[in-house]
Amino acid sequence: MLITRLQISNLRNHSDTKLVPNANLNVFYGPNGSGKTTILEAVSIAGLTKTFTSSSDAALIQQGKKEYIVNAEALNHLDLPYKINIEYRLNQKKQIVNGNGENLLPKEVIGQIPLIYLSPDQKNITGGSPENRRDFVDRILSQSSRLYLDLLIKLRKVLKQRNALLSKFKQKEYFEASSYESWTNMFIELASQIVIRRAExxxxxxxxxxxxxxxxxxxxxxxxxxxxANTIPNFDENKYSQEEIKEFYHKKAELRRTAELARGQTLFGPQKDEIRIQINKGIAREIASQGQHKSLLIALIFAEFEYLLDLKNEVPVVLLDDIFSELDDYRTSLVLEKVLSKETQTFITLTNPELIKINENFKEKITFFELKEGIVTKK
Structure with missing residues (x-):
């Protein structure tokens, strides 16, 4: 995928930025707070309908403004045009419109511009909690499978409702048996499908x-x-059917009903799964050295790139935010040479452009952009 034009309005310190990136490596440099990462956030909003950071939509709006707008134009591998306009106003639903003027839901946008991003926060994938690894898997599956994304959205809604019912009992000591059974059955049906697809x-x-x-x-x-898979014994060693998984979950729901009612939350299901990374037969989160963690993270990102490329038949756009703060020169060079050799469009941020050290053969594929207080200047 190739982003040919990007326009940003009232996003953090970008009042009205118009950008025509090149097809390969786009380097955005400048001091901290100049608006470098915001460029990458805008690309993320165009592809995922949200930023890759933990910021809320409201926090992204420029101070004193009431909305932000991101408009992107792109070409796919068949040179077919793709346009998307995303506008968020305070306390309102996000408005998403395609090039034909049609209103879209976020799930209809995710995956249209396949995205891969690497930032300092991503180190939690190998060294953080199971939630970080689940999120990593979910973001790949959500971009590669509309069915999985639909299931995930439904699961989260049902889980929220089931937890609300359990919390209601905890607070008021009132149990609605019929509602409990209904939400439990819906949760187990969706959970079993999520587990099957994650395992595959x-x-x-x-x-x-x-x-x-x-x-x-x-x-x-x-x-x-x-x-x-949470509560399912020896899951990785067995190929359970969906019906067998549902049976496990129904038994667990019965066994944990008292504890769930006491705590007011669901205590089993895919929201508690772990994707276990091992190195030399040990759990990476526990035994990997700092250098091994960095290599594992890059390997996961490289694998994500190749997987999405194969599944989507579309070269992903790559976002590299401040990777020089986390990776050494050797690993940084590996990443840069990988994206350049694959001729993927890449957006990278750094404070000093002289940190870019790559093969002479690739220099013609790089465009530098300087940022100062939300103003972008092509160099």
């Missing part, structure tokens, strides 16, 4: 991951990826 993904993705890690390290270290 991990089984396919692990080969991409192992190949990428071997490419990065050139070492004999052994890495593995496993899917540990």
């Amino acid at each position: 993904f991990v089984n396919n993705f692990k080969d991409y991951f192992k190949s990428a890690y071997s490419e990065i390290t050139n070492k004999s270290e052994e890495v593995e990826l496993f899917y540990d």
Whole structure:
């Protein structure tokens, strides 16, 4: 995918930025607070309908303004045009309109511009909580499968309702048996489908991951990826059917009913799953060195790139936010040479443009943009 034009209005310190990026590496440099990351956030909003950071939509609006607007134009691998306009006004629903003037839902946008992003916060994928790894898997599956995204959205809504019912009992000691059974059945039906698809993904993705890690390290270290489905015994060693998974969940719902009513929340299901990363047969989160964590993270990002490329038949757009603060020169060069050799459109932020050190053959593929207080100047 190739973004040919980007317009940003009232997004953080960008009042009215118009950008025509090149097809390869776009480097945005300037001091902290100049608006570098906001460029990448705008691309993320165009592709995912939200920023890749933890900021809320309201927090993205420029101070003193009431809305932000992101407008993007792109070409796919068949040179077919794609346009998207996303506007968010305070205390209102996000308005998303395509090039034909049709109003869209976020789920109809996600995956149209396949995106991969790497930022300092991403280090939590290998070293953080299970939630970080679930989010990583969900973001890949959501971009590659509309069905999975639909299931995930429904699951989150049902889980919210079921938790609200459990919390209601905890607070008022009133139990609606019929409602409980209804929401539990809906939750288990959706949860079982999510588990099946996550398991299939991990089984396919692990080969991409192992190949990428071997490419990065050139070492004999052994890495593995496993899917540990919450409350389902030896899940990775067995190929359970959806009906068997549902049976496990129904038994667990019965066993944990008293505890759930006491705590006011759901205590089983895919929202508690773990995607286990291993290195040399040990759990990476517990035993990996700082250098190994960095290599594991890059391997996951490289694997994500290749996986989405194969599944979507579309080269993903890559966002690299301040990677020089986390990666050493060797690993940074690996990342840059990877995206340049694949001829993928890449947006990168840094404070000093001289940090970019790559092969002379690639220099003609780089465009530098300087930022000062939300103003972008092509160099």
